[in-house]
Amino acid sequence: MKSFQVVDFHAPLQEVDRPTPQPEGTQVLIKVKAAGVCHSDLHIWEGGYDLGHGRKPLSLKDRGVSLPRTMGHETVGEIVAFGPDVKDADKGGLKIGDVALAYPWLGCGKCPTCLGGDENMCAIKPNALGVYCDGGYADHMTVPHPKYLLNLKGLDPVTAAPYACSGVTTYSALKKVEKDFDTPIVIFGAGGLGLMALSLLKAMGGKGAIVVDIDARKREAAEAAGALATVDGKAPDALEQLMKKAGQPIRAAIDLVGNAQTTQLGFDCLTKGGKLVIVGLFGGGATWALPLIPIKAVTIQGSYVGNLRETQELLDLVRAKKIPAIPVTPMPLAKANDALVNLQKGQLVGRAVLTP
CATH class of the missing domain: 3.90.180.10 (Medium-chain alcohol dehydrogenases, catalytic domain)
Known part of the structure; x- marks a missing residue:
């Protein structure tokens, strides 16, 4: 062998x-x-x-x-x-x-x-x-x-x-925000997991997703896979772009990257009562302002495979x-x-x- x-x-x-x-x-x-x-x-x-x-x-x-x-x-x-x-x-x-x-x-x-x-x-x-x-x-x-x-x-x-x-990881993460499928969700990362998530979201009856990635090639791949829109995570106005492209309050975000930048943007884009599901393991420390967690009444949930x-x-x-x-x-x-x-x-x- x-x-x-x-x-x-x-x-x-x-x-x-x-x-x-x-x-x-x-x-x-x-x-x-x-x-x-x-x-x-x-x-x-x-x-x-x-x-x-x-x-x-x-x-x-x-x-x-x-x-x-x-x-x-x-x-x-x-x-x-x-x-x-x-x-x-x-x-x-x-x-x-x-x-x-x-x-x-x-x-x-x-x-x-x-x-x-x-x-x-x-x-x-x-x-x-x-x-x-x-x-x-x-x-x-x-x-x-x-x-x-x-x-x-x-x-x-x-x-x-x-x-x-990547399949069962994204499927399990999507199930955690299934109640928000009638609105656009945000997905961070357009690698293997992100592209898988787009296919599964459609099959599960979701309205669709806005995908955030810093790599232009991967954003193109996400668009080809059916993303509603894409955003360059490095853009200084990334948050404003997300809000505009969603066209309504964002209630759910799935972070398939999991670094300080993506989790912060994921937290910031959520409306009151929203949920951030963190899957990615790139690493680093959280940067959230703690008072905003109860003020926004957001849920931050990990999802493991x-x-x-x-x-x-x-x-x-x-x-x-x-x-x-x-x-x-x-x-x-x-x-x-x-x-x-x-x-x-x-x-x-x-x-x-x-x-x-």
Whole structure:
């Protein structure tokens, strides 16, 4: 089995060859067909998050992320083998040869949060594939149980792989502002998540979104994907542009970037009683004037990926509404390091997807 691993934070990925694992217990072995390269992978590669205000960066090592690690949490694969403890009732209709999306946001599986269906929020022992366990930057991968494999039923593996993260992340964030879909919402960031959000918003019945990005190419991509309007986040009058283009009070904003500038603009653009949902992890510190939070009665909510149920809902929505795929750039597995560097430099529009 060939994989590309983080062996040292900030260091180039290392190619590793080792025997292909055999599934144990309830594990399932899949042959990887597509693995998305996500911005979260950059944080793993770099080893942490910028917390701003002079604070010590949040170290992934301190959070239990050990090296070496094969990244890749947006993975589609063909089922090759089931472990000896997998019973027919566990398979949910899956069989050898089926192509499935691997749900990656696993927890301990035993705490009340996990048992309630929100493994992505587990605080006891997170076990996310490609983060705490080896993931899809490889030609094979093991998944702990068949319930985490969602049959693609004909969806293209390369364009479907991002649904495991950028898809379910934006779907879950959009659900948090669904009551405001009758008005234009604001979306910060027109990368893979932003373009995904535009497609999903339309399919979910939303009026549309004004997209903010500092990259002209990405704003063009957002317009092509159906944005109502776009705004350059660096423009000195960005706030005035947002208010004018919305044409009415802005009740909801989703920040897929998550830095001091975007969260401040997201907060400022909201009317009284509005909601800012923060998804992005670029980092930094908040700059809000605290008295304005109660004065405006705004809600500031974080949104972390999504649960298994939401991922299945998303795939069902994609099929039912025939949602167009976001732009993807297929790259061979051997180019995993190049894909990360391109993403780090902001040179990608949409998503890079590794294809072993």
